[in-house]
Amino acid sequence: MNLNFTYKLLNGKKVELFFILIVLASFLPIHIILKFLLMIVIFGIFHLKNLKWYLIVSLTVLFFVSNFSVFIVDKELKKDGTYQYYSIGGVVEGVDASLGTIIFGKITGNIEGFRTNYSIEKEYFRMRLPFYSALISFRNDAIDKLYYGSNKQITLIPAMFYGEKRYISAKDTENFTLAGLNHILAISGQHVGIILLVIFSLLYKLPFKLKMVISSVMILLFIPIAGFKIPVLRAAVFVLIITIAYTFDVKVRMNKLILWVASLFLIVEPDVLNSPSFALSFLAVYGISQVDRDYFSDHKFLSGVMVGIYATVFTTPYILANFGMINLLSFLNSILISPFAFLIILLGIFSLLSVKLVIPIGILAERVTYNFIDLLSKITEFGFILKYVPVWVGMLTIVILFILSTLHYRYILLFGFLILFYPGKVNKLVAFPDLSHSRGYFLLGDTSEVYFEGSSYEFRYRFLPEYVKNGGGRYLDFGYIDVGYDTKFLKIAHPDQFSNRVCLDRNGCEIVLVTSKKALKKINLLDNTTYVTYSKKILADKIITPPYYLYR
Structure with missing residues (x-):
């Protein structure tokens, strides 16, 4: 694609209309292939001046791979002696395969909480990727060494760096929820950002563009290490696109870039809006893009607070409409926990080199982190509420916030918190x-x-x-x-x-x-x-x- 044309698209008003049409198409009650074809037509119209055949082919290949295949990235031994298999998107039922195997066929899935259960109704063929299989095996071996080598005391490093949360106790998970810090446990763009910060620190003497290129390669290698989590894949795509923009000096507004990339995700996977992780990731990042960085450039802490507030105001309607629980002080807790998260992820990076050296420091770091999370959950418990709003109220609030953002009414966006006062009703x-x-x-x-x-x-x-x-x-x-x-x-x-x-x-x-x-x-x-x-x-x-x- 011609970068000048992309520049014009992302800096004009067309990108908002492009995003709206793609979202509306994703809600149509038609077969997923028909949705994709409609979205391709919309994509073609907005990129008509410089539309290349390889763009359509790439989107088509990604669409069929995303919707008609599962990639076996992990397995777990169950009590009955059989294995539970996991794909990039969730649990795979009724399958027997090796790690690193891609199974193509007729796939059905249903969302349950934050987990998607897939079943293969008909298998066409399968293929195995030995390189990725070796990486996954290396990852699982590192997780086992960290957990069992520490006498089951290290659980945060496997969760926050390797994407393995099953070792965290239910009580500790509840403390994270009460403090509004569940996003810390789920590998996402924030974790990718911390890893980029570490890489940039280690490569501080190199030119900026070269650091961006090296960082992009490292993030691509991090994807299998993190267990092929969907949020990591999305964050990696954002990093790659931003890297390309910086490398070729394409200056774009971040909020428009987010809408454009989100549209591409919807084209590749039209039903991705049903995924809570995608919706929350997109809303949080889009909310962060509303912060006036120039105004707060001299006030770093205030800037960090505003980043958390804007992310919270955009995600709150979705959370209240779907999960009914939120800590309104999570933005403050996120800032306070950041140094601990940085240390845990840094130890995760060093564990790639030597698990034995990490274990003693990791045990101490995790003990302090868990105690701090427990303290935050108690201090800020008054900010934790249980409240549901109707789905239509949540959706309407998000639409209003989106309209206000396009009109650049940044501070009026904070009135989105009024949704908290929506009257509840107790059924008898x-x-x-x-x-x-x-x-x-x-x-x-x-x-x-x-x-x-x-x-x-x-x-x-x-x-x-x-x-x-x-x-x-x-x-x-x-x-x-x-x-x-x-x-x-x-x-x-x-x-x-x-x-x-x-x-x-x-x-x-x-x-x-x-x-x-x-x-x-x-x-x-x-x-x-x-x-x-x-x-x-x-x-x-x-x-x-x-x-x-x-x-x-």
Whole structure:
């Protein structure tokens, strides 16, 4: 593509219209191939003056690779002796393959929380990349040495540098959530930025353009080391495009470049807007681009605060509409945790050379970091809220913010925080959220009650979101929660007391939750009583599986 034409596109008003049309096309209820063809037409119209055949071919190849293949990047041994396989985008079900294998076929996927589950309905062919397979094996070996070599004490370096979060305990994960620092655990553009800072520091004597080129190569090598995480791939693309712009002296406005690159991602993967990681990454980076860097150039700390505030104002509507929990002081906590994050990632870089040398320092660094996160979660807990807004309210707020940004009304954007005052509504109901391996219910009305026992994943991504969506707050009158640790998400006034609406494994209430076959033998099934169970192994005429809501 002619760089002068790209310059004109990115600095004119066309890029906003290009982005809007691509987004609208991605929402059309048509087959994904038809979406792609429509987007290619839109791309062609906006790049008509210098459209090259290899651009269309490149986008087409990337589209089919992204949507009709899975790349096996990791595997985990399960309790039953079989392996769970992971691709770039999420979990792959019903497959047997080696690391570094690309499987082409008919792929279907569904999003569950932050995880996407893929299944291969029909496999056409597969190929293996030995070079990447060797890198992945090297990565996994380094993670094992860090974790087991430190007697299971090092867990942050595997998460923040290698993209492996499964060793972090549920309690520590909750502290990160309460402090609004979950993005620190997920490898993203921020981590790539820190790595670039380290590389630039080591190459400080070289010319700027040469440092940009070397840094781009290092980031490309970092992709498999980080486990081929989608946010890292996106960040790497941004780095490469910015490198090309600097190398060829193409000056563009950052917010327009972000819209243009996001449009390319949508063309390659039209359904990527359904991905929370993409949406949050894009909104955060676009929010940061609204900061007037010239005005704050002499006030570094204030500039850092404003970067966090603008990122928060753009991501808050999406978070409240989809997850219902946020710490409004996360921007401040992000600044405070930055030195610790820098140290952890620096140790990750050195672990590529020698794991043994990193372990002693890593144990101390992680211990201090975890203690600091625990402190931040306690000090800023008052800024953590549970609140849901309707999806249309979140979307409308984002559209308004986008319009204001194009009109350069930077400070008016801060009124986006008014979404926090959107009136909530408490439903009066007894609800049994859809749970696979856990059990629980919540009751909302004049008094609130909760019961949950099971995995932390289902509590965070299935049970808690439904509780908040129906108007539940942080404080309850009665309840019991067991997710392997004392949760701070919900505070219970009388944990040992329950109302007379729901009974557990006994009669005497309107609804009885039957938890096991053993409990069923002790219960006489009565008329005018509703019996429910999560277990598909329990069969009885009067027992039903949770219909989700009972007695609104």
